[in-house]
Amino acid sequence: MTGNTIFITGGTSGIGRGLAEAFHRLGNKVIIAGRRKALLDEVATANPGIEGIELDIADPADVARVAAKLISDHPALNVLINNAGIMPFDDASGSIDEAVxxxxxxxxxxxxxxxxxxxxxxxxxxxxxxxxxxxxxLAFVPLAATAIYSATKAALHSYALSQRFKLRNTTVRVQEIAPPWVDTDLIKKSGDPRAMPLDAFITETMKGLETDSEEVFVEAIRVLRDNPGSGEHQLINSFNAEMEANPLPV
Known part of the structure; x- marks a missing residue:
């Protein structure tokens, strides 16, 4: 948890910024990435020592550029946190906007x-x-109102499982964070009582990252994480029926 050089994508707000500041307080060298320079500068000003680098994670050429710069400028880099993400709503029962x-x-x-x-x-x-x-x-229990988002997270979970196995005989370990609904701007920040406060999430998650756990999740989501296999359809249907009755803020 200390003495590392850490690169965090999507580090200008929400969970990314929370993790960046938590690791920074522990004395790590932290570099954050985001699309907007003004937000990168804001985080760096509030946390002297954190560095920012502009990155469009959806642009392969930009990913390659930033990776090369990181290796050149920060040869001690030993932690990558893939945090950047977006969560537009969709309707799997209707037409999908291909660009989105x-x-x-x-x-x-x-x-x-x-x-x-x-x-x-x-x-x-x-x-x-x-x-x-x-x-x-939502990698384990998809939210029907964000079907594609849920599918991307399920895919990334699957990728992490395979990557962890393939790296088992190297010096690189793979961990996964599986957040619940956290009160950030990923979904409109609203103070909804169903959302976990960001500071509470970061505190519990940092405790989990102190361990060698392959997967870190807060206790509040254990029932959903333990998705009951072949019985998952009933769980997913009831979960989504409840969410439709009490929709997320948009």
Whole structure:
């Protein structure tokens, strides 16, 4: 938890910023990425020592550019946190906006895979390194109102499982964070009592990351994480019926 050089995508707000500031307070070197320079500068000003780099995670060329710069400027880099993500609503029972769909998949799934691929050989050269993928409880119990988002998180979870196995004999370990609904701007920040406060989520998650757990999730989502296999249809239907009766803020 200390003495690392950590790169966090989507580090200008929400969970990404919360993790960046928590690791910064522990004395790590933290570099955050985001699309908007003004927000990067805001975080850096509030947390002297944190560095920002502009990145469009959905652009493969930009991913390659940033990876090369990180390796050059921060040769001690040993932690990658794939956190950047977007969550537009959709309707799987109707027509899908193809442009929105592709942006979502490129941001939530393709981007993290390419970012990891671009840094993996560098990470394997370190004496100890970690890749952390930020997925979601919706990787296990999809929210029908965000079907594509849920699918990208399920896919990233699956990718993390395979990557962890393939890296088992290297110095790189793979961890996964699976957040619940956290009160951030990913979904309109509203103070909804069903959403976990960001500070509480970060505190519990950092405790989990102190361990060697392959997957870190807050206790509040354990029932949903333990999705009951062949009986999942009833759970998913009842979960989504409840959410339709009490929809998320838009």
């Amino acid at each position: 769909m592709r942006q979502l998949i490129d941001t939530n799934l393709v981007g993290p895979i390419l970012m990891t691929s671009a840094l993996i050989e560098h990470l394997k050269s370190q004496s100890r390194a970690t890749i952390i993928h930020n997925t979601s409880v």
